[in-house]
Every structure is written in C-alpha cells, then in structure tokens.
Amino acid sequence: xxxxxVREKTGPRQRHxxxxxxxxxxxxxxxxxxxxxxxxxxxxxxxxxxxxxxAAVANGQVWLxxxxxxxxxxxxxxxxSNIWIGYRNTIVYTIVGTAIGLVVNISAAYALSRKDLxxxxxxxxxxxxxxxxxxxxxxxxxxxxxxQLYDTFLVMVLPFSVAAFNIIVARTFFQSSIPEDLWxxxxxxxxxxxxxxxxxxxxxxxxxxxxxxxxxxVGHWNSYFNALIYLKDTNLYPLQLILRNILVTNxxxxxxxxxxxxxxxxRLANIMRYAVIIVATVPIMCIYPFVQKHFNxxxxxxxxxx
Amino acid sequence: xxxxxxxxxxxxxxxLKAGQLNRTTHPTLGRIRxxxxxxxxxxxxxxxxxxxSYVPMYGILIAFKDYSPALGIMDSPWAGLKYFEKFFNSYQxxxxxxxxxxxxxxxxxxxxxxxxxxxxxxxxxxxxxxxFFQTVTYMPHFISTVVMVxxxxxxxxxxxxxxxxxxxxxxxxxxxxxxxxxxxxxxxVWSDVWQHTGWDSIIYIAALSAVSPSLYEAATMDGASRxxxxxxxxxxMLMPTVVTLLILRIGSLLGVGFEKVYLMQNSLNITSSEVIxxxxxxxxxxxSQYSFSSAINLFNTVINFVLLILxxxxxxxxxxxxxx
Numbered sequence: 001x002x003x004x005x006v007r008e009k010t011g012p013r014q015r016h017x018x019x020x021x022x023x024x025x026x027x028x029x030x031x032x033x034x035x036x037x038x039x040x041x042x043x044x045x046x047x048x049x050x051x052x053x054x055a056a057v058a059n060g061q062v063w064l065x066x067x068x069x070x071x072x073x074x075x076x077x078x079x080x081s082n083i084w085i086g087y088r089n090t091i092v093y094t095i096v097g098t099a100i101g102l103v104v105n106i107s108a109a110y111a112l113s114r115k116d117l118x119x120x121x122x123x124x125x126x127x128x129x130x131x132x133x134x135x136x137x138x139x140x141x142x143x144x145x146x147x148q149l150y151d152t153f154l155v156m157v158l159p160f161s162v163a164a165f166n167i168i169v170a171r172t173f174f175q176s177s178i179p180e181d182l183w184x185x186x187x188x189x190x191x192x193x194x195x196x197x198x199x200x201x202x203x204x205x206x207x208x209x210x211x212x213x214x215x216x217x218v219g220h221w222n223s224y225f226n227a228l229i230y231l232k233d234t235n236l237y238p239l240q241l242i243l244r245n246i247l248v249t250n251x252x253x254x255x256x257x258x259x260x261x262x263x264x265x266x267r268l269a270n271i272m273r274y275a276v277i278i279v280a281t282v283p284i285m286c287i288y289p290f291v292q293k294h295f296n297x298x299x300x301x302x303x304x305x306x
Numbered sequence: 307x308x309x310x311x312x313x314x315x316x317x318x319x320x321x322l323k324a325g326q327l328n329r330t331t332h333p334t335l336g337r338i339r340x341x342x343x344x345x346x347x348x349x350x351x352x353x354x355x356x357x358x359s360y361v362p363m364y365g366i367l368i369a370f371k372d373y374s375p376a377l378g379i380m381d382s383p384w385a386g387l388k389y390f391e392k393f394f395n396s397y398q399x400x401x402x403x404x405x406x407x408x409x410x411x412x413x414x415x416x417x418x419x420x421x422x423x424x425x426x427x428x429x430x431x432x433x434x435x436x437x438f439f440q441t442v443t444y445m446p447h448f449i450s451t452v453v454m455v456x457x458x459x460x461x462x463x464x465x466x467x468x469x470x471x472x473x474x475x476x477x478x479x480x481x482x483x484x485x486x487x488x489x490x491x492x493x494x495v496w497s498d499v500w501q502h503t504g505w506d507s508i509i510y511i512a513a514l515s516a517v518s519p520s521l522y523e524a525a526t527m528d529g530a531s532r533x534x535x536x537x538x539x540x541x542x543m544l545m546p547t548v549v550t551l552l553i554l555r556i557g558s559l560l561g562v563g564f565e566k567v568y569l570m571q572n573s574l575n576i577t578s579s580e581v582i583x584x585x586x587x588x589x590x591x592x593x594s595q596y597s598f599s600s601a602i603n604l605f606n607t608v609i610n611f612v613l614l615i616l617x618x619x620x621x622x623x624x625x626x627x628x629x630x
Contacts, residue, residue, distance in 0.1 A: 021532045028429055032439055039442055039500070042461060045468055060471030108351035111344040118338050123348060130355060132557065132611055135362025136603035138590040142379075143362045159358040162351050193343025222450035225565055229591065240452045247456025248569050273460060277453050285448045292441070295508060 050074070050274035054267055057274075073275035076268045083276065085235060086242035093238055094220040097157040101216040104161050106209060109170030110197055113178075124171075127164040137229070144230055155230045156238070157220075166212045173208040174201070207294040214291045221284045243280055247273060369600040389601035398585060403560075405491075406581040409567070410559050412495045417555065420503050421548060424510030425540055429532065440511075443504025455569040458497055459484055485574035494570060513547045514540060545625075553621055557614030560606050582606045 049057045053068035061067045077083060111117055112124055134140070149155040178201055186196045202209070224240035231237060246269070338345075364379070369389060371382040393399055423443065430436040449457070461468040464480040473480035483493050517539065525535050564583040571579045582602065590599030 018531050024429070024532050025431075028426060029435075032426065032430070032435075036439065036442055039446060039504075042457065042468070043445070045461070046457065058466035060474060104350045104354060107347035111347040114341070114344055116337055117341060117344050118334055123352065126352070127355060130359040132614055133363070133607060134359060135365050136600055136607060137586055138596045138600045138603065139362040139365025139368065140358070141591070142365050142368075142596070143358065147357070159354065162355045162359070167351070193341060194346065197343070197347065218448060222448075222452075223565070224450075224452055240450055243450075243452045243456065244569065247452060248459065273456065277456060281449055281453055284450075285445060288444065288448060289441075295512075 046274055046277055050271075050278050054270040058270075070271070072268070073271040073273075074279075076272045077275050077279060080272075082234065082237075082242055083239070083246075086237050086239040087279075089236060090221060090239040093156045094217050097161065097220040098213055098217045100157055101161045101163065101166075102209065102213055105163055105166045105212065106170055106202075106205075107197070108162075109167045110174055110201055112167065113171045113174035114183075115180075127162070127167055130162075131164045141229060150230055151232045151236065153236065156226060156236070160226065163216070166215065170205075170208050170212060173205065177208075178204055210291045210294045214287060217287065218284060239280055243276060246276055366600060366604055368597050369604045371597060373597040373600075385597065389598045390605060392598060393602050393605065398580070401577070402580055402582045402585045405578055406560055406562050406583075408578075409491050409494055409562050409581065412491050413498065413562075414552075414555060414559075416495060416499050417552065419499055420506035421510055421544060423503055423507040424514060424544075425536055427507065427511055428514045428540060429536070440504070443507070445504070446501040447505035449501060451565045451569060454497065454501060455566060458493070458570075462493075482574070484570065485572060487575045487578040490570070490575045490578040494566065498566075509551070510544055510547060513544055517543045549621055549625055553614070553617050556617045558610055559613055560609050 045062070048064075048066045049062055050073050051066040051069055051071070052062045053070055056062055056067040108127070112120055114120070117123075135143070144150055144155060144159060149159060182200065183196060186200060191200075222240065224238070224244060227236075227238050227241045231241070250269075367379055368382065370385060370387070371379070372385045372388075373379065373382045377383075427436060427440060430439065462470075462483040464470045464473075464482050467480075469483065470480040481489065483489055486493075521539050522535060525539060530538070560582060562581045562583060564587060567579055567581050568584050568587070571584065583606075586599050586603045586606070589595050589602065
C-alpha cells in the first residue's frame with residue numbers, strides 16, 4: 001500500500017500519462033472484471049440454484065435470479081441427521097486440531113528461532129526432512145494401527161499435527177520480528193524461557209499465530225483423506241466424508257429403489273446438493289476476513305525467505 | 307554483554323555440581339541446562355514427528371519383504387526387489403507414470419499464472435477495487451476438494467448442468483467434461499487454476515510490496531513506462547521467490563495429490579486418471595497388498611527426493627538461488 005502512495009506523489013512527470021500506460025490501465029481493468037465474472041458467477045449460480053425448483057435449474061431456466069423460489073433443499077437438509085453429526089464432528093476436529101497444531105508448531109518454532117539453542121541445526125533438519133521424505137501410506141497406516149489410534153477421535157487431531165512448513169514460517173517470523181535484546185532484558189529481570197515465551201513472545205506474535213491458525217483450520221475443515229484412511233465408524237465421520245457420499249458417489253440416490261418414491265427421492269437429493277454446498281462452505285469462508293489483515297508482508301516474507 | 311555474565315554464572319553453577327567436567331564442555335552443557343525451557347517447548351513436536359513420521363520410515367522395510375501381519379515387520383521373509391520388479395513389469399507402470407507426469411507437467415505449465423495475477427494486482431491504483439478483487443480471487447481457495455469436485459459434477463453435467471445449458475443456448479451439444487479420458491488432465495488443471503490462482507499469488511504480491519519505492523522513482527525519472535517498470539523492476543525482484551517455489555514444485559513432480567484425482571475418477575476417465583497415489587491406495591488399502599503398495603510408494607518418494615536435490619543443485623549452479 002505504501003508503495004502505491006509514494007509513487008503517486010512523485011513529481012510532475014508522473015501526471016503526464018503515456019498512451020502505453022493508458023492502454024495498460026484499460027486492459028488491466030477489463031481483464032480484471034472478466035476474471036471477477038468467471039470467479040463469481042459459478043458461486044452465485046450455486047446460491048440461486050439452492051433456492052430454486054430443481055427442474056427449473058436442470059432445464060436451464062435459472063440464470064440470474066432464483067426460479068420458483070423454494071427452501072425445500074434446506075428443509076430436506078435438516079432431516080438428514082448424518083450431515084449434522086458430520087458437521088458437529090468437523091467443528092470439534094477443527095477446533096481441537098487447530099489448538100493442538102498451534103501449541104505444537106508455535107512452541108517448536110520459537111525454540112528453533114533462538115540462536116543459543118544447542119543442536120538447533122539438527123533439530124531443524126529433523127523436521128525439514130519430513131517435508132520431502134515420508135514412510136508412505138501403508139507404513140503410516142500400520143503405525144497408526146499399532147498405536148491403537150485406528151478409528152479413534154484422536155487420530156483426526158493428533159498424529160499429523162506437526163507441519164514443518166508452518167514451523168519454518170513461524171521461526172522466520174520470530175527471528176525477524178522479536179528483538180533479541182528483549183530476551184536479554186527479560187533474563188536480567190530473572191524471567192525464564194517459558195514465562196518469557198508465554199507472556200512476551202506470544203502477545204507480540206498475533207499475526208503469525210492467526211495466519212497459521214487459519215491454514216490449520218482450513219486444512220482440518222476441508223480434508224477428507226485422513227478420515228477415509230483411518231476411520232470406520234460413521235459416527236466419527238467428518239462433514240467432508242458425508243459430503244463425498246452426497247455430492248460425488250451419489251449414495252443417496254442408489255439406495256432409494258425405483259418408481260415414484262425414487263423419483264421424489266431423486267428430486268430431493270438434487271435440490272439438497274446445492275444447499276449442502278452452501279452450508280458446508282460458508283462458515284470456513286467467513287473466517288478469512290478476520291485474518292486478512294494479518295496477511296501482511298511480515299508473515300508472508302517469512303514464507304518467501306524460507 | 308549480559309550474555310557473558312550469565313555464561314559465567316552458569317559455568318560456576320556447574321563447577322559446583324560437577325567439578326570433574328573439563329573447561330571446554332562447560333559452555334555447551336551450561337547453555338543446554340540454562341535453556342531447558344526451550345527443550346520443553348520442542349518436546350511435543352519432536353515426539354510427534356518421531357512417532358508418526360520416523361517410525362513409519364522404519365516400516366518401509368516391508369517394501370523389501372513378503373510382509374505377513376502374523377509375522378510382523380521384522381520376521382517376515384526378505385523379498386529383495388521382487389515388488390519393485392513386479393511394478394516395473396506390470397501394465398499399470400507406464401499408465402500411472404504417464405498419467406502422473408502429464409497432469410504434473412501440465413500443472414507446472416500454469417505456474418506463471420499466479421505471477422501474472424500478482425503483477426496485475428500490483429498495478430491496480432484504486433485501493434477499493436484492488437481489495438475487492440483480491441478478496442474475490444482468494445475466496446475459491448476455501449472451497450474443499452470434495453465440494454469443488456461436487457460443484458464440477460453439477461455444473462459440467464451435459465444434461466442438466468450450467469455448461470450443458472450454455473451449450474444448448476447456442477444449439478450445441480456439451481462435451482461430457484467429467485467423463486472423458488482425453489479431457490481429464492485439462493479439467494483437473496484448469497479447475498485448479500480457477501480455485502487457487504488468487505491464493506497462490508499472495509506470496510508474490512507480498513514480495514512485490516517489499517520492493518523499494520526508490521527503484522520506481524528512479525525509473526520514473528528516467529522516463530520508464532509502466533510496462534518497462536514491470537519488465538525491469540517487478541519481474542527481476544520476483545525471481546528469487548519464483549525459483550524457490552519452482553524448485554519445490556518440481557521436487558514433487560511425481561506427487562500428484564490423491565484427494566482431487568480420486569474424487570474425479572470414474573469408469574469413463576480411468577485410463578487417464580489412474581495416477582501413482584491412487585494406485586498405491588487401491589493396491590494397499592483396497593486389496594491389502596501391503597508390500598507391493600509400499601514398494602510403489604517408495605519408488606515414487608525416492609524419485610521425488612532425487613529430483614528435488616537435482617533441481618536444487620542445478621539452480622544453485624546457474625542462478626545462486628537454492629533451498630539450502
């Protein structure tokens with residue numbers, strides 16, 4: 001933002017606009033508006049389709065406004081308890097998983113940011129190596145099973161909470177944004193490492209903590225892979241696995257049989273698909289604006305430098 | 307200054323407790339002891355990474371064994387390279403490798419798009435529009451893979467979807483985008499571009515906002531047009547970031563993500579959509595051939611690892627940019 005302001009204030013020369021600059025300016029905005037349409041319209045279409053009669057949607061009568069307004073999709077959604085169990089599970093996994101992820105990664109990152117930590121280089125390597133090499137699907141699955149974590153609540157929030165990339169980003173942030181003198185001063189006052197970390201470092205690091213919380217929360221909310229591999233009990237299923245059955249494998253329809261009842265069921269399944277997309281996506285999209293201000297250069301440059 | 311004082315204090319502290327230690331080990335031991343809090347902070351992450359990343363690495367042994375659950379990893383008989391040979395000789399070998407490479411190289415080819423978007427955003431002068439534009443371009447990133455593929459199935463349905471209806475407006479027949487082997491990689495890559503370009507551009511936008519304004523001022527003094535500023539200031543300033551991300555990207559060339567491909571797979575496109583990760587899943591989880599699946603997986607991981615090191619070396623030699 002600062003860059004823009006400064007550039008606009010530079011001398012009289014700047015005010016004289018070249019024709020090539022004009023072309024660039026116009027082309028830029030035309031292209032940007034086209035992009036906005038391509039990005040927004042499909043999402044807008046899902047919203048209006050969720051309030052429309054499915055037949056009208058299928059026949060191509062829904063373009064700019066809902067047709068034959070109905071809330072049947074949302075009403076149908078309320079009747080499916082498995083969706084709401086999935087919803088509840090996902091909320092719990094996201095909250096607990098994000099809390100664990102933050103504690104684990106932020107504390108490790110802070111320790112690794114301290115130059116006086118003996119063995120710092122080797123411990124960093126221990127984490128970074130996991131970004132490029134891993135045991136693979138089956139050996140990891142066998143490990144989880146051997147630790148009795150298969151088909152448990154814990155498998156969704158604990159084993160995969162260490163994220164080397166997040167550690168690196170947070171470490172870079174601590175190194176560049178927390179002055180070293182601060183620790184020396186705190187030490188003189190008899191403050192130990194743990195108290196210093198909790199009472200001084202964390203309050204100064206809200207930016208990087210919110211960004212990593214966002215990454216972790218979005219990851220938990222949206223992933224289905226771990227649930228697919230490590231869960232069997234449908235009562236533990238997260239929302240995404242239930243959505244997969246509704247949206248992708250169409251299990252709702254195939255279980256319905258034939259005849260008139262099936263036709264009604266098909267209509268309901270169709271109308272519900274739009275509503276379920278809205279209900280599943282809106283909450284996580286709402287988090288972003290709260291974190292947006294923290295996506296400043298400080299944090300992102302940390303990612304660049306690493 | 308304070309440092310020395312404290313080190314001395316610690317040395318004395320240790321001297322009292324362990325007088326037999328010689329002088330050279332004191333500072334290190336002292337620093338470890340003084341910073342015990344830091345090791346406590348590291349403990350959870352280290353324990354988790356050892357248990358769930360390094361213990362499975364030991365399990366890779368089963369790729370070289372005839373694993374039987376009854377015998378366990380250690381006592382199962384050695385199989386040598388049997389399962390690797392089995393993979394190399396199977397008809398799925400060339401299919402999965404080709405499909406993985408096609409999708410991967412296709413994605414790498416779209417690598418410049420977020421960079422172009424960042425250059426574009428950097429040129430926007432109206433701050434209100436700029437903020438709105440950025441928010442809209444980020445939004446699709448928050449759609450989950452499941453919902454994204456569900457969305458594509460709905461919108462791309464030739465019979466009742468949005469695309470089908472648009473084609474019908476012009477009296478044409480819509481292609482079955484989700485059920486076509488030939489179009490699979492295009493649908494996969496361009497839907498990714500739609501969803502993630504805005505998000506991927508954040509890092510470049512941040513790098514551009516760190517460019518010193520004095521560079522632009524000097525360029526303006528010299529009479530540079532905006533095109534020239536993009537060409538000679540913005541793009542060179544982005545290069546280190548571009549190279550770093552490109553190295554990481556190429557390091558996972560054989561690592562096409564499982565989640566989206568698996569959801570997009572169906573019997574109509576399977577010839578183009580079976581990639582290494584989905585094959586590993588099917589062999590391992592669905593047909594329980596643990597050793598075979600692990601061997602394919604290990605082959606994949608090793609190739610990626612070697613590629614990463616190779617690309618990093620090349621980049622180090624020619625551009626002075628490297629990961630380590």
